[in-house]
Every structure is written in structure tokens, then in C-alpha cells.
Amino acid sequence: MSKEPVAVVGIGQTKHVAARRDVSIAGLVREAAGRALQDAELTWADIDAVVIGKAPDFFEGVMMPELYLADALGAVGKPMLRVHTAGSVGGSTALVAAGLVASRVHGTVLTVAFEKQSESNAMWGLSLPIPFQQPLLAGAGGFFAPHVRAYMRRSGAPDTVGSQVAYKDRRNALRNPYAHLHEHDITLEKVQASPMLWDPIRYSETCPSSDGACAMVLADRAGAARAPRPPAWMLGGAMRSEPTLFAGKDAVSPQAGKDCAADVYRQAGIADPRRDIDAVEMYVPFSWYEPMWLENLGFADEGEGWKLTESGVTELDGDLPVNMSGGVLSTNPIGASGMIRFAEAALQARGQAGEHQVEGARRVLGHAYGGGSQFFSMWLVGSEPPQS
Amino acid sequence: MTRDIAVVAFAQSDHRRTTDELSEVEMLMPVLHGVLEQTGLKTADIGFTCSGSSDYLAGRAFSFTLALDGVGAWPPISESHVEMDGAWALYEAWTKLLTGDADTALVYSYGKSSPGSLRDVLTRQLDPYYVAPLWPDSVALAALQAQALIDAGDTDEPALAAVAARSRQDATTNSHAQLRGSLPQGDYLVRPLRTGDCPPIGDGAAAVVLAAGERARELCARPAWIRGIDHRIEAHSLGVRDLTDSPSTRLAAEKAGAFERPVDTAELHAPFTSQEVVLRKALRLDDGVRVNPSGGALAANPMMAAGLIRVGEAAAGIHRGESDRALAHATSGPCLQQNLVAVLEGDPR
Numbered sequence: 118m119s120k121e122p123v124a125v126v127g128i129g130q131t132k133h134v135a136a137r138r139d140v141s142i143a144g145l146v147r148e149a150a151g152r153a154l155q156d157a158e159l160t161w162a163d164i165d166a167v168v169i170g171k172a173p174d175f176f177e178g179v180m181m182p183e184l185y186l187a188d189a190l191g192a193v194g195k196p197m198l199r200v201h202t203a204g205s206v207g208g209s210t211a212l213v214a215a216g217l218v219a220s221r222v223h224g225t226v227l228t229v230a231f232e233k234q235s236e237s238n239a240m241w242g243l244s245l246p247i248p249f250q251q252p253l254l255a256g257a258g259g260f261f262a263p264h265v266r267a268y269m270r271r272s273g274a275p276d277t278v279g280s281q282v283a284y285k286d287r288r289n290a291l292r293n294p295y296a297h298l299h300e301h302d303i304t305l306e307k308v309q310a311s312p313m314l315w316d317p318i319r320y321s322e323t324c325p326s327s328d329g330a331c332a333m334v335l336a337d338r339a340g341a342a343r344a345p346r347p348p349a350w351m352l353g354g355a356m357r358s359e360p361t362l363f364a365g366k367d368a369v370s371p372q373a374g375k376d377c378a379a380d381v382y383r384q385a386g387i388a389d390p391r392r393d394i395d396a397v398e399m400y401v402p403f404s405w406y407e408p409m410w411l412e413n414l415g416f417a418d419e420g421e422g423w424k425l426t427e428s429g430v431t432e433l434d435g436d437l438p439v440n441m442s443g444g445v446l447s448t449n450p451i452g453a454s455g456m457i458r459f460a461e462a463a464l465q466a467r468g469q470a471g472e473h474q475v476e477g478a479r480r481v482l483g484h485a486y487g488g489g490s491q492f493f494s495m496w497l498v499g500s501e502p503p504q505s
Numbered sequence: 506m507t508r509d510i511a512v513v514a515f516a517q518s519d520h521r522r523t524t525d526e527l528s529e530v531e532m533l534m535p536v537l538h539g540v541l542e543q544t545g546l547k548t549a550d551i552g553f554t555c556s557g558s559s560d561y562l563a564g565r566a567f568s569f570t571l572a573l574d575g576v577g578a579w580p581p582i583s584e585s586h587v588e589m590d591g592a593w594a595l596y597e598a599w600t601k602l603l604t605g606d607a608d609t610a611l612v613y614s615y616g617k618s619s620p621g622s623l624r625d626v627l628t629r630q631l632d633p634y635y636v637a638p639l640w641p642d643s644v645a646l647a648a649l650q651a652q653a654l655i656d657a658g659d660t661d662e663p664a665l666a667a668v669a670a671r672s673r674q675d676a677t678t679n680s681h682a683q684l685r686g687s688l689p690q691g692d693y694l695v696r697p698l699r700t701g702d703c704p705p706i707g708d709g710a711a712a713v714v715l716a717a718g719e720r721a722r723e724l725c726a727r728p729a730w731i732r733g734i735d736h737r738i739e740a741h742s743l744g745v746r747d748l749t750d751s752p753s754t755r756l757a758a759e760k761a762g763a764f765e766r767p768v769d770t771a772e773l774h775a776p777f778t779s780q781e782v783v784l785r786k787a788l789r790l791d792d793g794v795r796v797n798p799s800g801g802a803l804a805a806n807p808m809m810a811a812g813l814i815r816v817g818e819a820a821a822g823i824h825r826g827e828s829d830r831a832l833a834h835a836t837s838g839p840c841l842q843q844n845l846v847a848v849l850e851g852d853p854r
Contacts, residue, residue: 173566
């Protein structure tokens with residue numbers, strides 16, 4: 118029994134900003150979903166099922182908000198699933214939706230991910246100290262900074278690599294009308310002069326807090342044939358998880374990330390990711406994660422990832438562009454951030470990324486991770502349908 | 506869809522009013538061990554793992570990550586999580602098995618309601634702009650539904666009391682149940698619902714193992730084949746719904762093939778007696794169908810697990826040879842907003 122091929126036929130996102138005070142949560146998700154439908158030239162009635170994802174419910178203070186969002190997303194009378202896999206959730210949500218098509222349960226599925234961070238304070242939402250459980254320090258930066266430091270020590274990377282990543286991503290964001298941060302006067306010196314938050318992570322090397330939503334319409338082969346614009350085809354997709362903390366865990370390059378990438382490459386017939394993949398949208402909430410994930414995903418040997426960044430390979434006009442959209446460093450509605458990576462990969466494969474389009478991008482990787490570097494979700498999308 | 510998928514094992518905790526001495530992981534661990542022991546599988550043998558739980562019950566973000574430690578996700582596993590009742594985790598796992606990406610799946614869910622005030626906590630599920638600020642609690646909303654049923658002539662208080670009495674009587678043979686035997690119907694909690702019409706508040710966990718095709722036959726003497734499974738959601742605003750009916754349940758049942766042939770058993774996730782009335786009507790269950798032989802949610806209603814338990818109980822009846830075709834139902838949201846129906850069958854005897 119073969120799987121039904123899955124195509125991305127519609128993509129929509131909101132203009133990501135610090136606070137969308139002009140819309141409710143429902144208004145925010147509906148805006149992205151409506152744009153995805155418009156892109157696919159479909160109506161709400163064409164949708165068979167809705168799969169929604171977001172990070173912890175505490176971020177908006179609504180328990181299981183999909184119940185309240187059923188009307189806004191046209192889900193009444195339809196199946197509606199709510200995914201939550203920490204920071205990787207946007208990617209996982211897309212993969213669960215893709216599974217509904219691949220299994221031939223449904224033909225056309227709307228998938229949406231969002232976060233309205235302005236409703237609360239995510240950093241303290243992540244820092245709940247409760248009895249008998251270890252608090253994760255204050256916010257995510259405090260958790261990840263030691264892992265970055267470990268990477269720097271292990272690889273011998275020069276201190277400047279992190280600021281280079283941030284400078285690149287913030288400049289890429291200037292070409293993406295949906296990106297949150299548009300810092301027209303950004304310079305490398307400004308990044309390097311920004312305050313140190315969690316040594317070695319500086320203010321300008323961290324992601325912003327954003328309000329935003331992202332949506333995609335996924336369809337089967339018949340739906341792709343009817344699509345008005347070129348679809349992106351899913352060539353491989355996988356999720357992997359490992360425990361938060363345990364003796365022997367490699368926090369710099371987690372095994373779950375390696376296994377997840379290997380599974381995706383196997384499905385897509387990728388022998389050498391560096392050669393066979395044209396561009397990558399990866400989840401880089403703190404700048405140093407670019408070289409770290411380049412190694413984890415097999416684009417560079419261990420300890421060598423920073424050299425790709427330093428030599429400009431990951432620039433928009435480089436040999437392996439990374440985070441053409443500006444990445445999580447420029448836009449971070451947490452629950453949606455993974456789906457934005459997946460959607461941006463699909464935009465590239467469709468040739469519809471506008472000013473941040475990579476010429477000739479045919480196979481593009483979308484990557485998300487979450488928790489204590491323990492949840493991974495990835496997909497590889499291409500301009501041509503899968504072989505099998 | 507050409508792949509047959511079955512529930513091959515089911516385990517649950519003893520559901521209790523409080524489990525102060527246990528963390529969620531400690532509550533879940535014996536259940537996971539139990540369900541794996543039934544099949545002889547180890548964590549590493551499982552193709553896909555999917556769970557359901559709620560951060561709002563745990564009182565902390567990413568609470569499910571702690572449970573993952575209990576699963577033993579090393580080497581790394583293919584895994585996902587829904588912020589929903591475990592019945593929907595089972596649905597996700599079912600689609601995963603259908604694609605052929607995995608041959609076995611472990612599904613679990615758990616909830617500890619005891620640390621907080623559940624009636625208050627559940628108000629946070631409501632429309633955050635127009636309804637939640639009024640803090641209407643789950644019992645009050647269910648009472649609105651019960652009164653609508655009484656006003657429509659669909660039931661009366663003695664009939665509701667009979668549902669309560671039958672459920673707790675049936676639960677006497679269910680060692681996991683929280684409320685068992687003959688209990689007083691009690692005073693009004695929110696008129697017309699008396700304490701007896703309402704589910705116990707408690708802590709609990711459940712797990713099932715799914716397997717596809719021949720693998721299911723290897724793991725279980727009489728697999729409970731999932732002949733159909735579907736779920737549907739309704740509008741959130743109570744004002745636009747007919748609370749005496751459940752069109753989403755009926756539609757899910759139709760899609761799951763429930764009306765093609767009669768079932769002998771139905772496990773309904775009806776936390777309130779009045780909701781059994783709604784569901785029986787939507788599912789066209791006659792008196793020949795055994796409804797909730799486990800005692801149902803009126804005997805034990807651990808949040809996030811009670812729906813998965815319905816699927817597990819229906820499957821276990823088939824495993825034991827007591828049932829040949831069973832319907833399992835799970836619900837979520839105020840007044841049965843979202844509903845899932847699965848139809849399970851055993852091989853002919």
C-alpha cells in the first residue's frame with residue numbers, strides 16, 4: 118500500500134508584529150487561514166478537516182482554544198485536531214495534517230498554527246516554578262545559553278559567528294513583508310554592541326515575541342491537479358522525541374534531531390543533504406543554533422558548521438541559503454514558528470517567495486524543534502511530486 | 506484505506522479523588538508498563554507514540570514533556586502529542602498506522618484534576634472575550650443542557666436518577682472505578698442536576714496499544730478491529746446550538762459506519778446523566794444495547810483520559826469475548842461540543 122502524495126496548494130500568514138491589538142485570537146487565525154484559502158482559490162466549504170497547533174495554552178490564557186476557534190476556522194461539522202509538541206508544534210501540526218491526506222482519510226486539509234504572545238508574557242509562562250519539579254531557569258535563553266557555550270568550546274568557533282547569523286537573518290527579513298522585525302538600519306556592529314542577555318547570547322541574537330499565525334492548505338494528487346498555482350510536494354516528513362535531561366544527552370547535537378533528519382532524507386532519497394538540498398528554513402531562536410543545526414542536520418561535519426556561516430554559504434545568495442525569510446530571529450509567534458519554517462520551505466519550492474526567493478530552489482528543508490532540544494519535526498518539500 | 510488496525514491492549518489506573526503522593530509520571534508509569542506487558546512489547550518496539558493531556562490541569566507549560574521521560578524515549582522515538590483527550594491521540598495514531606509508517610502505536614493520556622478547582626479551571630475553555638469572564642462552570646452549563654432536555658420532554662429527574670444508579674451499579678464490577686455501588690442521588694448541585702447526576706472529580710491515566718494487520722493477531726488473541734473512527738466539532742457558542750441534540754456525534758457515527766449494523770455494546774463518554782440521554786438519541790441506541798457496562802464517566806471521569814478509556818473498555822470487552830461489535834464515544838468541550846465515535850469489532854467466533 119502506498120501513501121497518497123501530499124501537496125501544499127495554499128499558504129497564508131499574517132504580518133507578524135509585537136501586538137495585534139486590532140484582532141481577537143479568532144481574528145488572527147482566520148486572517149492567515151483566509152489567505153491560505155485565497156492562495157489555493159478554495160472556499161471554507163472545500164476543506165474536509167482542520168488541524169491546529171500552538172504552544173502552551175498559558176501563552177494566551179485559554180485552555181484548549183481550538184474549541185472556541187472552531188467557528189472562526191470554519192470547522193463546525195468537521196473534524197478538528199489540536200496538536201501541542203512544544204516549540205516544534207508548528208511543524209508537527211503540518212505533519213499531522215499531512216498524515217490525514219497521506220492516509221487518504223481526507224483529500225483537502227487546512228492546517229493552522231498561531232501564537233498571540235501579546236496576551237501574556239511567554240518568558241514567565243515558561244518559568245513556572247512548581248513544587249518538586251525543576252524550573253527551567255528564567256525563559257528559554259537561560260536554558261539554551263550553556264548549550265551554545267558548549268558548542269563554541271567544542272567546535273572552537275570564533276565569537277563572531279553568532280552575530281553574523283543575526284545580521285544575515287535580520288537583513289533577509291527586510292525582503293519578507295510578513296517578517297516582524299524590519300531593522301532597516303541594522304549593521305554587524307550594532308548586533309555586536311547589543312546588550313548581553315545570557316552570555317554568550319546578545320539581545321540582537323535572540324528572537325522577538327510576536328503575534329502571528331500561519332496556515333496551509335494541503336491536498337491530495339487530485340487537489341494538486343486542480344490548484345491554480347504550482348504546488349510544493351512533500352517528499353519526506355518525520356518527528357522524533359527524546360527525554361529532556363538524561364546522562365549522556367548531547368544537548369549540542371541531539372540524537373533525536375539526527376534521527377529525524379535521517380528519516381526524512383531516507384524517505385526523499387537524499388544521499389548527501391549538502392548537495393541535494395537547495396535551501397533550508399530552520400528553527401534558530403538564538404543565532405548560534407544555525408551552525409549547531411547545520412551539523413545536526415548533516416549539512417556539515419561535526420565542529421564544521423560555523424565555517425559555512427562564516428564563509429557566507431548560508432547567505433541568501435550563498436550556496437546553501439538558510440532562513441531566507443529572516444527566520445525565527447526576525448519573527449517568533451512561538452506556536453506558529455515551526456509552521457512558518459515549513460510554509461517558507463514550501464513557498465521556495467513553489468517559486469513564490471518573492472524578494473527572498475532562492476533562484477532554482479527545487480528541494481527545500483523545513484525544520485522545527487522544541488522543549489529542551491528534544492522534540493523535532495521536519496519536512497522536505499520539492500517542486501516535483503515524489504517518485505514512488 | 507486497505508489496512509486493518511486494531512486495539513490490542515488496554516490498561517488504566519485506579520481512578521481516585523486525589524493522588525497527592527504521585528506525580529503525573531508516577532501515576533502514568535504503571536499503566537504504561539501494564540499495557541506493554543499485555544503485548545510483550547518494549548518501548549523500543551513501538552512504531553509511533555501519541556499522547557493527550559492538558560497543561561491547564563497540570564498547572565505548568567509543556568507538562569507532557571515530563572510524561573515523556575516516563576515512556577523512556579531513548580533511543581529517540583517517533584512521537585506526537587495532542588492537547589486533547591487521549592481518544593484523539595488514538596485517532597492521530599490510527600492515521601499514522603494507516604499510512605504504513607508504523608505497525609504499532611502506543612497511545613496514552615492522563616489528567617490530575619485534584620490539585621485545582623476543576624469547575625473553575627474548565628471555565629478557561631470558554632470564549633475568552635464574551636463567556637470566560639463570566640466564569641460559568643461546567644456543572645452550570647451541563648445543567649442548562651439538562652433543563653433543556655426536561656423542557657423538551659426528552660427526560661425527567663427520575664429518569665436521570667436511573668442513569669446514575671445503573672452506572673454506579675455496573676461499576677461494582679470495575680475495580681478501577683472511583684464511584685461504585687448504591688449511592689444517594691443527593692442534593693441539587695445546580696438545578697436540575699443533583700450530585701448523583703454529576704461525574705466524580707478525580708485523577709487517572711489510561712493507555713492502549715494499536716497494531717496493524719497480522720501484527721495485531723500476533724499481539725492479541727482477539728483484536729478489537731477499528732472498523733471506523735471519526736470525530737466532529739460543533740459551534741462553540743451555546744446560544745447557537747440545540748443542546749438537546751448532538752449532530753456532531755450523529756455525523757461522526759455515520760462516518761464511522763456505526764449505523765450500518767447494530768452494536769451490542771456502547772461505551773459513551775457522558776459525564777452527566779443528561780448527556781447520556783442526548784447521546785442515546787443521537788446514536789439511535791435502543792434498549793438492546795449494553796450502555797457503559799464499565800460504569801462510564803459517572804463512575805470515573807479523569808480529565809483527558811476518560812474518552813480514551815471508553816475506547817479501551819469497548820475494546821477490552823471484545824478481547825474478553827463479551828462483545829462482538831461495540832461503539833466507543835469520547836467528548837470534549839462544554840455540553841458535548843466535540844465528539845468522536847469509533848466502531849470496534851472482533852473476529853467472528
